[in-house]
Amino acid sequence: MRQKRVVVGRYGGPEVITVIEEEVPAPKAGEVRVKVLAAGVSLPDVLAREGVHPETPRAPYTPGWDLVGTVDGVGEGVTGVEPNRVVASMPIHGCYAQYVCLPWRKLVPVPEGLDAAEAVALVLNYITAYQMLHRSAKARPGQRMLVHGASGGVGTAMLQLAKLAGVEMFGTCSAQAAAVVQEMGGIPIDYKNADFVAEIRRLAGEGVDAVFDGIGGESLWRSREALVEGGRVVTYGFQSKMSGGRMASRSEGRHPFREGGELVGFVIRNWFKPGRKSMVPYSIQWMMRLRPKWFRQDLLTLLDLLKRGKIKPLIAERLPLEEARRAHEMLGAGGVFGKIVLLPNG
Numbered sequence: 001m002r003q004k005r006v007v008v009g010r011y012g013g014p015e016v017i018t019v020i021e022e023e024v025p026a027p028k029a030g031e032v033r034v035k036v037l038a039a040g041v042s043l044p045d046v047l048a049r050e051g052v053h054p055e056t057p058r059a060p061y062t063p064g065w066d067l068v069g070t071v072d073g074v075g076e077g078v079t080g081v082e083p084n085r086v087v088a089s090m091p092i093h094g095c096y097a098q099y100v101c102l103p104w105r106k107l108v109p110v111p112e113g114l115d116a117a118e119a120v121a122l123v124l125n126y127i128t129a130y131q132m133l134h135r136s137a138k139a140r141p142g143q144r145m146l147v148h149g150a151s152g153g154v155g156t157a158m159l160q161l162a163k164l165a166g167v168e169m170f171g172t173c174s175a176q177a178a179a180v181v182q183e184m185g186g187i188p189i190d191y192k193n194a195d196f197v198a199e200i201r202r203l204a205g206e207g208v209d210a211v212f213d214g215i216g217g218e219s220l221w222r223s224r225e226a227l228v229e230g231g232r233v234v235t236y237g238f239q240s241k242m243s244g245g246r247m248a249s250r251s252e253g254r255h256p257f258r259e260g261g262e263l264v265g266f267v268i269r270n271w272f273k274p275g276r277k278s279m280v281p282y283s284i285q286w287m288m289r290l291r292p293k294w295f296r297q298d299l300l301t302l303l304d305l306l307k308r309g310k311i312k313p314l315i316a317e318r319l320p321l322e323e324a325r326r327a328h329e330m331l332g333a334g335g336v337f338g339k340i341v342l343l344p345n346g
């Protein structure tokens, strides 16, 4: 049987993305072959394509952090995995394909009857938002917080989860996204036409209890200013280094440690700043490696919330696998509300 798979041949812009045809892979011992129903597209995919994400694989490689699919075949030694069972996983790369072989221990069962695109949005985006909210910021009802990029994949997840947790959430976004942010339960702040620190002071008095900052760079100090004493900045990205969907530096090749290292530098410099304001980094991949039980437990909690209708991911676009390049162009251009999802098997 033949399949289609997306390949990044070298690091660079969306033009490095191609689709190849090949034989469907056979599962090795301990592996399960998954027929991919939905694969998430995210900014970390774009950063890896540029060669700058800490998890950038060596080129050529297949992008795609997360998937939802059905069990299509099992390798030697795999027991108790039913054919056609719906599962989710986050292998970090490799999901932009029609079939993917994964270690069976990395699969999480997905309840029957869920929309695959909505379910896949939970894996990278909602776990990131959930763990930052509950594990990094230890949110309590009645608190006030701020998330940057509130209309994006992680941002919209954060708005819904904050509302469920009884947290009042402010969200920076562009003017066109204000209505979406409001609908998702947030209080929009137009980051292009207003100073967000001044807006927080106007709307929340002394400041907020936590800021979730995926923008990075000097934005981290501004986010710190928006905190009350004792507040916390959770830093989880470096979007400020991007311009028009490309890394502004346009450096050639693979640099997996540079941006992450700079981010840690900000955390260390924060220790020497006056005032009781903390800054902590968050990384879903390190959380998954160091606390695999939390990853599983949090995904099962989120799948249950989806099943009970308590959350509803905002899906910006559902695209065929062949449109992976366009998906990256759209994400790079900005103005996407929610999550882009590829549907590799139609």
Ligand SMILES: NC(=O)c1ccc[n+]([C@@H]2O[C@H](COP(=O)([O-])OP(=O)(O)OC[C@H]3O[C@@H](n4cnc5c(N)ncnc54)[C@H](OP(=O)(O)O)[C@@H]3O)[C@@H](O)[C@H]2O)c1
Residues within 6 Å of the ligand: 041, 042, 043, 044, 047, 124, 125, 128, 148, 149, 150, 151, 152, 153, 154, 155, 172, 173, 174, 177, 191, 214, 215, 235, 236, 237, 238, 239, 282, 283, 284, 285, 331, 333, 334, 335, 336, 338
């Ligand atoms: N550490 C982790 O474990 C982890 C996990 C997942 C994602 N991330 C990071 O999370 C961030 C968001 O990822 P995503 O997939 O959700 O991206 P996304 O869907 O593209 O969302 C990003 C959003 O940020 C907005 N934005 C851009 N510049 C901004 C600024 N200066 N101020 C406020 N908002 C701004 C964009 O809005 P406009 O287009 O309207 O400008 C867009 O809505 C990225 O930095 C990513 O690397 C980290």
